[in-house]
Amino acid sequence: MRYEVDFLVVGSGIAGLSFALKVAEHGRVCILTKGDAAEGSTRYAQGGIAAVMYDSDSFDKHIQDTLVAGDGICDREVVEMTIREAPDRIRELVQYGVEFDRVPNGKSPAGAPAKFDLHREGGHSEFRILHHKDNTGEEIERGLLEAARRHPNIEIKERQFAIDIITQHHLGQRVTKHTPDIECYGVYALDCDTNRIDTYLAKVTLLATGGMGNVYSTTTTPVISTGDGVAMVHRARGVLSDLEFMQFHPTSLYNPAEKPAFLITEAMRGAGAVLKDRDGKEFMQKYDKRLSLAPRDIVARAIDNEMKLSGKDYLYLDARGIGKKHLIEGFPTIYAKCLSIGIDITRDMIPVRPAAHYQCGGIKVDRNGESSIHHLYAAGECSCTGLHGGNRLASNSLLEAVVYAHNAAMSAIAKVESGNWKVKNEVPDWNAEGMVLNEEMVLITQTKKELQEIMWNYVGIVRSDLRLQRAFDRLNLIFRETEDLYNRSVLTEPLSELRNLIACAYLIIKMARARRQNVGLHYSLDLV
Numbered sequence: 278m279r280y281e282v283d284f285l286v287v288g289s290g291i292a293g294l295s296f297a298l299k300v301a302e303h304g305r306v307c308i309l310t311k312g313d314a315a316e317g318s319t320r321y322a323q324g325g326i327a328a329v330m331y332d333s334d335s336f337d338k339h340i341q342d343t344l345v346a347g348d349g350i351c352d353r354e355v356v357e358m359t360i361r362e363a364p365d366r367i368r369e370l371v372q373y374g375v376e377f378d379r380v381p382n383g384k385s386p387a388g389a390p391a392k393f394d395l396h397r398e399g400g401h402s403e404f405r406i407l408h409h410k411d412n413t414g415e416e417i418e419r420g421l422l423e424a425a426r427r428h429p430n431i432e433i434k435e436r437q438f439a440i441d442i443i444t445q446h447h448l449g450q451r452v453t454k455h456t457p458d459i460e461c462y463g464v465y466a467l468d469c470d471t472n473r474i475d476t477y478l479a480k481v482t483l484l485a486t487g488g489m490g491n492v493y494s495t496t497t498t499p500v501i502s503t504g505d506g507v508a509m510v511h512r513a514r515g516v517l518s519d520l521e522f523m524q525f526h527p528t529s530l531y532n533p534a535e536k537p538a539f540l541i542t543e544a545m546r547g548a549g550a551v552l553k554d555r556d557g558k559e560f561m562q563k564y565d566k567r568l569s570l571a572p573r574d575i576v577a578r579a580i581d582n583e584m585k586l587s588g589k590d591y592l593y594l595d596a597r598g599i600g601k602k603h604l605i606e607g608f609p610t611i612y613a614k615c616l617s618i619g620i621d622i623t624r625d626m627i628p629v630r631p632a633a634h635y636q637c638g639g640i641k642v643d644r645n646g647e648s649s650i651h652h653l654y655a656a657g658e659c660s661c662t663g664l665h666g667g668n669r670l671a672s673n674s675l676l677e678a679v680v681y682a683h684n685a686a687m688s689a690i691a692k693v694e695s696g697n698w699k700v701k702n703e704v705p706d707w708n709a710e711g712m713v714l715n716e717e718m719v720l721i722t723q724t725k726k727e728l729q730e731i732m733w734n735y736v737g738i739v740r741s742d743l744r745l746q747r748a749f750d751r752l753n754l755i756f757r758e759t760e761d762l763y764n765r766s767v768l769t770e771p772l773s774e775l776r777n778l779i780a781c782a783y784l785i786i787k788m789a790r791a792r793r794q795n796v797g798l799h800y801s802l803d804l805v
């Protein structure tokens with residue numbers, strides 16, 4: 278089947294939905310999403326979204342905190358723009374119907390709603406995290422999805438897996454990374470219910486495909502986070518950046534059978550929980566004077582080191598000092614989750630270990646969210662804006678997603694309304710002739726596990742030249758086997774995801790090897 282729209286959006290998390298709601302006032306929008314529309318990292322975000330809302334805080338302080346976390350390699354102009362735009366974007370989320378917690382009995386001018394209740398998280402010098410209890414992302418996803426579903430110009434198509442963006446390459450032209458004017462005409466997408474591959478043509482395409490946490494064996498990200506957008510742009514010869522900066526969250530709940538790993542939000546350390554070793558002794562004083570509230574990379578490396586020294590699989594987060602009432606009312610999701618596996622966090626310490634959590638790098642975009650490929654935008658976790666530099670400050674990613682969805686929408690609207698870009702009707706349909714259905718799923722599932730173990734063991738929190746070389750050699754074999762399978766098989770979602778994960782792993786290793794300095798999240802024993 279062939280479809281034509283003004284704006285094509287791949288992904289229905291905070292970035293895709295925010296963009297769609299804005300451009301829908303100016304044309305027809307189609308959102309493709311590979312699972313259920315609500316599934317994605319957005320709905321798992323617990324802590325909240327950072328913004329300077331009141332005079333007790335200042336833009337300068339938030340800018341400074343972001344620059345410090347980014348370890349000197351953020352794009353300062355991007356940081357300033359994003360943080361100054363934040364309050365406007367928060368007000369829009371509220372207008373779309375998203376609810377953030379407010380101060381109980383808070384004083385505000387007559388008739389106005391009470392002030393927002395703000396949390397503080399690691400690396401933030403002020404209380405500036407807007408939240409909805411400890412399930413902020415679920416509330417944001419609910420609010421945006423309901424607004425998108427109400428909009429007459431937006432069609433949301435679930436279980437549609439975008440395979441590749443369409444460029445001149447599909448018109449038979451040779452495209453290399455040196456081709457100056459690569460253009461995007463839309464995407465090919467697999468209908469996961471019929472196994473048919475459809476052609477979606479659009480004047481503008483936005484990739485909002487989220488992260489790539491599943492490159493690693495332990496991750497807090499949902500199973501859909503397989504780096505599809507990044508891999509698609511890589512295949513289309515677009516520019517990618519900063520993929521060596523994978524953020525490992527220091528505290529995921531240790532429950533080995535569970536995927537994704539359940540996150541214990543940083544807000545809990547902000548509220549007073551402290552990290553302890555297996556003997557119940559605090560250890561962060563050995564690593565940083567900010568103790569358990571040090572930035573994520575420092576805490577993750579400290580835990581990794583303590584685990585290696587002790588040979589144990591997990592350490593503890595002790596939240597008992599926060600008090601029973603605050604724990605149950607302020608962290609109801611974590612309280613219920615831990616209780617479901619026999620841990621009463623008001624009485625017991627929580628077993629935790631680090632997990633791959635957030636990809637700071639991605640599809641390189643300018644301040645309008647436009648990639649190096651014309652008419653292709655990217656926003657949210659799949660993009661690289663320069664905001665995070667070497668390391669993301671907690672709760673800045675939801676913020677980045679809404680700010681860049683807005684900027685991309687403004688630029689895309691102008692482009693479509695200028696009228697000098699037509700949908701490319703000569704694009705051919707996907708050719709699947711001569712392919713056979715591969716029935717050996719084990720080839721795919723086993724290879725995925727191998728890949729995730731290689732990445733966890735050799736390209737994790739602490740790296741070295743030898744580990745990266747070893748990962749690269751093993752990945753090469755996996756790459757060749759998988760390409761062979763791809764070239765003779767009917768395309769399926771698992772096979773496509775595996776190819777994408779391999780491409781992302783390759784890019785992480787390549788960029789990690791090229792980074793000859795320990796900065797931000799990239800830490801190599803050979804560069805100390």
Ligand SMILES: Cc1cc2nc3c(=O)[nH]c(=O)nc-3n(C[C@H](O)[C@H](O)[C@H](O)COP(=O)(O)OP(=O)(O)OC[C@H]3O[C@@H](n4cnc5c(N)ncnc54)[C@H](O)[C@@H]3O)c2cc1C
Nearest residue numbers: 288289290292311317318319324325439487657658672675
């Ligand atoms: C457990 C957890 C807690 C977090 N807590 C916070 C927090 O407190 N504050 C904060 O700022 N950030 C937090 N983050 C990070 C933040 O949630 C994400 O970075 C953000 O939600 C990403 O939004 P997104 O719209 O880019 O992608 P997602 O919400 O991940 O959405 C991606 C979308 O793309 C679709 N998709 C992907 N590939 C394809 C394809 N090939 N074809 C079609 N559709 C596709 C998916 O189906 C999905 O709809 C957290 C992340 C996790 C995992």
